[in-house]
Amino acid sequence: MSEREMAFQVGDQVIHWVYGLGEIIGLDEKVLSGHSDKYYVVQIRDLTLWVPLNEKGEHCLRFPTPARDFENLFRLLSSPGESLSDDRYMRKTQLSDRLNDGTLESICRVIRDLVYYKRTNRINENDKSTLKRARNFLLNEWCVAFSVPIQQAEGELKKLLETDVI
Numbered sequence: 001m002s003e004r005e006m007a008f009q010v011g012d013q014v015i016h017w018v019y020g021l022g023e024i025i026g027l028d029e030k031v032l033s034g035h036s037d038k039y040y041v042v043q044i045r046d047l048t049l050w051v052p053l054n055e056k057g058e059h060c061l062r063f064p065t066p067a068r069d070f071e072n073l074f075r076l077l078s079s080p081g082e083s084l085s086d087d088r089y090m091r092k093t094q095l096s097d098r099l100n101d102g103t104l105e106s107i108c109r110v111i112r113d114l115v116y117y118k119r120t121n122r123i124n125e126n127d128k129s130t131l132k133r134a135r136n137f138l139l140n141e142w143c144v145a146f147s148v149p150i151q152q153a154e155g156e157l158k159k160l161l162e163t164d165v166i
Contacts, residue, residue, distance in 0.1 A: 007061075008040055013144060014061045016051070017102030019044045021064065021140040027053070065104045067145040076108050077160040081116020088124055091117075095130050104141060110134045115161045 008014055012024045022044030029038050030050065038053040040061070051060055065073075085091045095114070098106045114131045117123065123131070135157070142153040 008063075013064055014040075014042060015064055015104075015137075015141060016042060016044060016049065017060050017062070017100075019047060019049065020137050021144060022047075022049070060102075062102070064141050064144045069104075070142070070145060073104060073108050074160055076105065077112050077157070079112065081113045082109070084113055084117045086121070088126070092126055092130075095127075099130070099134065104138065107134045107137050111138060111157075112161065 008024050010024050010026055014022055014024060016022055022042045024040050025043045025048075026041035027038060028041050028050060029036060039050040040053055042049045042051055042061070084094055095110055098110050111131065111134045114123065114127055114134075117127075118131075139150055139153045139157065142148070142157070143150055146153070
């Protein structure tokens with residue numbers, strides 16, 4: 001893959017589907033098991049990742065969602081939640097499958113549905129951890145898209161989730 005064909009460039013902000021918001025800080029070539037490959041070097045907070053510069057690696061990364069696309073996400077967040085399984089193992093699988101999709105829409109669905117579930121049920125530690133992780137993903141991307149402080153994004157998210165749609 002030539003440098004012109006790369007999906008991302010040094011300096012680009014990206015979202016890693018597991019670790020969240022980061023920046024491409026370099027390109028590197030590594031030899032593993034006698035095979036040489038090129039990698040994006042991605043800095044995410046205090047973590048440095050090497051993501052393959054091939055199709056498989058590029059599926060782990062995406063550009064942050066632009067502000068204009070958030071309107072649909074806001075509607076999704078304020079819509080009625082879909083029911084989640086009362087069985088904690090099945091619920092964990094439901095939520096994990098959604099998060100593994102890696103899209104911001106799926107992350108918003110997880111937040112909305114867990115908040116909806118929490119209104120009538122107790123949530124366990126895994127649910128709390130999943131909700132916290134999803135909220136952090138969303139809020140970090142929200143702050144980048146709108147250039148707002150995290151406190152403002154948190155307040156707006158809270159208002160969206162409190163909306164009772166009849």
